[in-house]
Amino acid sequence: MIDSAQPFVAQFERARLAGAGSPWLDEARRRARDAVAEHGLPGPRDENWKYTPVRPLERRGFTWLERAPGRLDAAGADALAFPGLACYRQVFENGRHRADISGGEALPEGVVCESMSDAFNRHADSLAPFFKRSFPGSEQAFAALNTAFADDGLYIEVPDGVRVATPLLVLLANSVTEDRVISHPRLILRLGKGASLVLIETHAGAPEHQNCTNLLSQVELAEGAELRHLRVQDEAERAMLINRTDLDLAANASYTGFAIDLGGRLVRHDLNVALREEGAACDLHGLYVLGGRQHVDNHTRVDHLVPNTRSSERYKGVLDGHSRGVFNGKVVVHEGADGTDAAQSNANLLLSRDAEIDTKPELEIYADDVKCSHGATVGQLDEAALFYLRSRGMDLEDARGLLTYAFCREVVDRLRIREVRERLAGDLMEHLPSGLVARDTG
């Protein structure tokens, strides 16, 4: 067994997992455990992990919890995610579902939204294919770990033709416990033909916690289904998050994603989109605002598998202090996928000499008739714009703050729900080094 896998495998032997005893689940978990034992965690030799070392995770030592510590109450949950927003809320504390502080606006009839431990019994046939999916190799070790341990999370199913107007808010909160905790929540989401949903995923926690969340989400969008997904990560200063989302889109399905990172110490996102049938489309928006010693890595991959699919991707970042950002955006246009339209960009502002961004757009094209573009920029604030603002009486610091804020606002302004947009605009100010915008929002 590889050393880095050892503590996790030992944990696995002791863990009493919900759903144990179902042969399909036991089998899937054992296979996942074996994959981790064989390959270990990703290391410097894994191309996709070379900028994001997971040594801190190995060094720290995390325990695995069977139940939520119960330190979070309803008011605390309100404060962590969009207070006042009319929504249906599902709360997790340290990866454990908190039914007692979940609920809210009613969902339409026929919509399933159950904690994973309940769903194991009631929806085994639907879940099995997702758990049977294998994740070989050290690069996918965290997804395999999730399959081995995931006995909590959510199963969501929206039937054909049902358009859910109420946003579904999934709050993944972390609270402080005696030991550092690692959790492996699983989210499985299926939208039927022509169904639609707005999903807001929030990662936040108590300021002092040092937990690690290893979330795996699997999403299936049937023909013509539409998902708008906002993920906001505003975690504690020493929090770790490993987050992978796999999406599978059928004909004319569409996915609009907003990935916003403000907090956390070590954060890794893998967003994989398979455009499996004609007319499928995705629009990926991202924003990371980093400072201190934060490290945030966004790996995205879009597979154009058939003709006439479309993807766009636009990620922006602001890096201050000693922070480090990684952007790797891969677009693969497969053989025969003519008529593909793919545009990608990554723009970064470096506010400090010690901040660093590693950006790599990757385009692999195996078809002839395609329209593809990509580009990455790394820069400082525009000197002419700074001088213009100062020449009207604005402080240098205020002018910097205002221009940086404007750079970020462009992403946030695309969000449709007013309460969400305003809250995030406020959060942005707290994360930006600026006096002016904090004083007066205009």
Next chain:
Amino acid sequence: MLEIKDLHARVEGKDILNGIDLAVGDGEVHAIMGPNGSGKSTLANVLAGRDRFEVTRGSVTYDGENLLDMAPEERARAGVFLAFQYPVEIPGVNNTYFLKAALNAVRRHRGEPEVDAMDFMKLVREKLKVVHMDEDLLKRAINEGFSGGEKKRNEIFQMAVLEPRLAILDETDSGLDIDALKLVADGVNRLRDGKRSFLIVTHYPRLLQYVEPDRVHVLRHGRFVAEGDKDLAYELERRGYGWLDEKEAAAS
């Protein structure tokens, strides 16, 4: 109010200004004319404090203070205003918001109370009339998608709101058709109150038909080569800048 003595400046290692002397009194309008590359815009930018221009010699006193020691924002708050030759587009920063922040920065400096949103809008509507500008432009980002004429008018509008002591117009007339030029000139004339001073940098004498200067200075190779009253501008209009070469040649 403004006294420039033996001013030398360079940009990217190249000498542009080679000894400028100029005194501007309260309420005076001075025109700085000259062909392309003579250093007109450099002079305007040096006075506003753009740091890519390096002052190598000389002094600039503004109301008894060393202007060159002040940061651009300090100059602005003390009443120096530059109307840009190429106003910058700043996506994501709302025009109204920006102007209110700027006005309040100036007011704080003067020891005046900050204006609230309501008083500000009242002031804005009044000043918009000066330049005949559409209020809708203010709802947009700074200069974003503005036409050339709209950008220039926005500069004059900002000037009207900020009420500077010394207004420097850097080729505000270039690229304007005659109607836009008249609007700009009208805006400037309305702001002439006997105390506010103007430095009008221009290539063409056209604007000076509508804004009558007290003095005209002609800049060439970073030096003033001719000075006079408004008639000098008409002389240049008739005879072009080449006439100065002949004059210079005859003098030597």
